[in-house]
Amino acid sequence: MIEFAVETRDDGIGVVTPQGRLNMVSARRLKEILSELVAGGTHRIVVDLGETTFLDSSGLGALIGGLKSARQSGGDLRIARVSPAVMTVFELTNLDRVLRARDSVDSAFDD
Amino acid sequence: MSRRLLAIRAIVLLTAVLGLNYVIWRWLFSVNWVAWWVAVPLVLAETYSLVDSLLFGLGMWRLKERGAAPAPDPDLTVDVFIATYNEPIELVMRTARAAKAIRYPHETWVLDDGNRPDMREAAEAEGIRWITRSADWAGMPRHAKAGNLNNALLSTEGEFFLILDADQVPHPDILDKTLGYFNDEKMAIVQTPQFFENVPESDPLGSQAPLFYGPIQQGKDGWNAAFFCGSNAVIRREALMQLGVSRYVGEVEVGVHRALRAARAVLRSARRDLAPDQQEVRGALDRILAEIRQARRALGQGEPLFDVTYAFQRRVAEIRRELVTADLTALQSDLAAIAELEGIADDPDVALGTVDEDVLQQLAHRDWSPLGAVETVQALVNAVDVDRGGEAQAVMPLATISVTEDMATCMRLHALGWRSAYHDETLADGLAPEDLATMLTQRLRWAQGTVQVMFRENPLVQKGLTLAQRLMYFATMWSYMSGFAALVYIAAPIIYLTFGVLPVQALSTDFFARLVPFLVVNQLLFIVVAAGRPTWRGQQYSLALFPVWIKSFTTAFGNVFLGRSLDFAVTPKTKSAEGGRTRWDLVRPQLWAMALLAVAALVGIVRVAVGQAPVFGTVFNVVWVIFDLAVFSVIIQAARYRGFEPTPSEVPEGAAGEPHEGAA
Numbered sequence: 046m047i048e049f050a051v052e053t054r055d056d057g058i059g060v061v062t063p064q065g066r067l068n069m070v071s072a073r074r075l076k077e078i079l080s081e082l083v084a085g086g087t088h089r090i091v092v093d094l095g096e097t098t099f100l101d102s103s104g105l106g107a108l109i110g111g112l113k114s115a116r117q118s119g120g121d122l123r124i125a126r127v128s129p130a131v132m133t134v135f136e137l138t139n140l141d142r143v144l145r146a147r148d149s150v151d152s153a154f155d156d
Numbered sequence: 157m158s159r160r161l162l163a164i165r166a167i168v169l170l171t172a173v174l175g176l177n178y179v180i181w182r183w184l185f186s187v188n189w190v191a192w193w194v195a196v197p198l199v200l201a202e203t204y205s206l207v208d209s210l211l212f213g214l215g216m217w218r219l220k221e222r223g224a225a226p227a228p229d230p231d232l233t234v235d236v237f238i239a240t241y242n243e244p245i246e247l248v249m250r251t252a253r254a255a256k257a258i259r260y261p262h263e264t265w266v267l268d269d270g271n272r273p274d275m276r277e278a279a280e281a282e283g284i285r286w287i288t289r290s291a292d293w294a295g296m297p298r299h300a301k302a303g304n305l306n307n308a309l310l311s312t313e314g315e316f317f318l319i320l321d322a323d324q325v326p327h328p329d330i331l332d333k334t335l336g337y338f339n340d341e342k343m344a345i346v347q348t349p350q351f352f353e354n355v356p357e358s359d360p361l362g363s364q365a366p367l368f369y370g371p372i373q374q375g376k377d378g379w380n381a382a383f384f385c386g387s388n389a390v391i392r393r394e395a396l397m398q399l400g401v402s403r404y405v406g407e408v409e410v411g412v413h414r415a416l417r418a419a420r421a422v423l424r425s426a427r428r429d430l431a432p433d434q435q436e437v438r439g440a441l442d443r444i445l446a447e448i449r450q451a452r453r454a455l456g457q458g459e460p461l462f463d464v465t466y467a468f469q470r471r472v473a474e475i476r477r478e479l480v481t482a483d484l485t486a487l488q489s490d491l492a493a494i495a496e497l498e499g500i501a502d503d504p505d506v507a508l509g510t511v512d513e514d515v516l517q518q519l520a521h522r523d524w525s526p527l528g529a530v531e532t533v534q535a536l537v538n539a540v541d542v543d544r545g546g547e548a549q550a551v552m553p554l555a556t557i558s559v560t561e562d563m564a565t566c567m568r569l570h571a572l573g574w575r576s577a578y579h580d581e582t583l584a585d586g587l588a589p590e591d592l593a594t595m596l597t598q599r600l601r602w603a604q605g606t607v608q609v610m611f612r613e614n615p616l617v618q619k620g621l622t623l624a625q626r627l628m629y630f631a632t633m634w635s636y637m638s639g640f641a642a643l644v645y646i647a648a649p650i651i652y653l654t655f656g657v658l659p660v661q662a663l664s665t666d667f668f669a670r671l672v673p674f675l676v677v678n679q680l681l682f683i684v685v686a687a688g689r690p691t692w693r694g695q696q697y698s699l700a701l702f703p704v705w706i707k708s709f710t711t712a713f714g715n716v717f718l719g720r721s722l723d724f725a726v727t728p729k730t731k732s733a734e735g736g737r738t739r740w741d742l743v744r745p746q747l748w749a750m751a752l753l754a755v756a757a758l759v760g761i762v763r764v765a766v767g768q769a770p771v772f773g774t775v776f777n778v779v780w781v782i783f784d785l786a787v788f789s790v791i792i793q794a795a796r797y798r799g800f801e802p803t804p805s806e807v808p809e810g811a812a813g814e815p816h817e818g819a820a
Contacts, residue, residue, distance in 0.1 A: 069313045069314075069315065069393055069394070069397070070313045072313075073310070073311070073313060076310075101394055101397070102394055102397035102400070102401050103313075103393070103394070103397045105397070105401045105551075106310070106397055106400060106401060106550075106551045109401065109404060109550045109551055110310075110549070110550055110551070112462070112550070113550045116466075121462075121466050137398060137402070138398055138401040138402040138405060139402055139405045139406070140401055140402075140405055142405065142409075142458075142460065142461070143405055143408060143409065143460050143461035143462050144460060144462050145460035145462070145463055156463070
């Protein structure tokens with residue numbers, strides 16, 4: 046099973062931390078969480094993948110869906126703390142070439 | 157290797173050798189260059205047919221008869237999707253009930269693109285799930301069946317899914333017999349035959365495709381190129397999602413590069429038209445041009461694209477805010493053009509990566525006001541940027557470039573290194589069109605889809621495919637060009653019989669000694685690979701539908717290269733309303749061809765009688781005419797066909813389905 050920790054920081058940045066396996070079953074939940082955040086006015090979001098043990102292409106699809114909502118409302122979505130195992134999933138689809146993983150959640154919106 | 161395969165290979169080799177021997181000799185020694193206007197088209201048509209035969213032989217070389225699949229893992233999660241748009245609710249429910257009764261544990265879904273309350277009620281009353289498009293699709297390109305499935309993929313979560321057309325009633329064991337192939341982790345698709353139960357044994361409309369759903373698919377399977385045909389197939393979700401994400405990345409990359417190029421041209425043109433006193437505006441445009449240069453440089457250096465576009469969009473937005481005060485009046489006239497631009501991605505036939513270079517060029521050369529130019533830059537980049545403003549879903553796992561999404565999707569999966577399998581056992585019973593008009597529409601749609609893929613993503617140059625896979629995809633596309641060859645095969649005997657013009661040097665012993673053995677082994681190959689399945693209908697229709705094949709080519713060409721509409725129609729699943737009247741108007745070109753052939757034969761005989769034509773050449777051509785007429789006779793049968801009336805003796809058996817593979 047997977048849990049999602051969601052918090053909105055004082056600077057208005059939302060942080061979502063999927064804890065466990067982010068696969069085709071949990072991807073939809075992530076997508077909903079991200080849309081709800083954006084709809085609620087949080088346009089800058091960091092997805093912290095540091096506690097994600099497994100990721101598949103449906104999970105990537107949910108991240109892209111969240112990125113789309115965030116960008117459309119003038120914000121952005123960043124990913125942080127990607128483990129090497131999870132990174133290989135990004136590499137299989139070339140998503141790593143366009144979406145840069147940040148080292149830490151705190152610095153994700155520094156640039 | 158089985159004895160059957162050994163025999164097939166021997167005949168394939170013999171066919172290739174005899175075919176090359178004939179056609180090369182024709183080119184070198186037998187073309188009657190004096191009558192080049194008929195001689196050259198004829199030798200080209202013969203060369204076309206030889207290539208078709210060689211590609212067919214290449215498939216047969218690796219004919220793969222898989223037998224039963226291994227037992228599946230008992231704990232897989234599976235969705236069964238029934239795609240519907242406007243089919244009668246009872247017809248959909250018949251399929252849905254059978255789907256629910258499939259033995260392997262699964263969830264059944266009706267994907268109702270028509271968003272019909274009655275459909276929903278009927279499905280849910282029997283415990284079947286119902287889905288229609290989500291709100292994201294409002295005002296977005298719908299992409300027909302591919303869009304319907306893409307929508308469902310984001311609302312469901314099974315590891316595998318079975319796709320069924322609304323009229324394909326599945327057998328209870330369809331999943332038990334196919335899921336085992338997915339024990340292979342790289343297996344993405346398992347296709348089973350499309351067989352139609354409402355077709356008499358004589359199959360007047362050529363609905364069953366016993367050669368395609370049989371040896372042709374088995375041959376492609378041998379080269380890991382078994383086709384996905386849109387229905388009766390099980391698919392691994394991860395494969396399709398991976399494809400969707402990687403396509404998304406590729407299209408965004410291409411799109412952003414093009415958009416930045418076009419944006420630069422728009423700004424330069426706006427800058428040229430500035431009055432000398434518009435210093436402030438010129439400064440702003442220059443700053444944006446600098447931003448474009450910067451963005452392009454960053455992308456060139458491999459900086460992550462999403463970072464680059466994010467920074468770019470923010471800076472342009474800032475500069476634009478400064479400009480608004482400077483220039484409001486000139487903006488009005490530009491707003492219309494900008495609205496048009498935002499519609500770029502709304503054309504259902506245009507994927508983002510394929511946004512037409514010409515459209516961008518036209519935009520670039522319009523006379524923009526400075527603010528209009530800046531707005532254009534923003535709209536351009538938005539249209540193709542990360543968020544894909546013009547699409548309902550950022551990720552579209554099923555290909556949307558073609559009206560038949562199946563072939564393009566399958567080819568892309570193969571290019572990513574996934575595998576497919578063809579399981580040669582009928583596991584669903586479908587309904588075929590029962591009248592000529594519907595049948596012709598359906599064939600045209602398949603042909604157009606295939607030709608579109610060939611024009612947009614030529615398999616011969618796709619990275620990631622093996623040479624054999626490229627050729628297997630190309631073979632199907634090649635077979636659709638038979639319409640042009642058919643024209644020549646009809647015209648050549650007519651021209652000889654009426655005017656005495658011979659396209660070959662001589663109808664000599666040498667000519668027949670090379671031609672006849674080739675024709676004989678070619679037919680022998682058909683007989684051996686078909687192993688008792690009927691092939692004559694398929695051979696007839698590959699010639700007799702020549703106007704359809706030609707139209708598919710010209711309309712797909714117009715669509716892909718000239719931006720015209722395809723006049724796409726959904727294949728109706730019920731008989732069209734005007735049953736009863738024979739629609740000769742639908743087959744007018746074929747009737748003309750038959751009349752001309754018959755008249756030419758008579759003229760030829762008269763010419764022999766009055767001593768104006770040689771006996772031998774005339775007899776040869778009259779035999780040719782008779783063959784052509786026998787082929788075309790199927791059109792008369794088809795036009796007179798009044799629909800299926802089952803009789804106890806006419807329950808067809810065996811595999812069959814989509815007859816879009818012609819004979820050689």
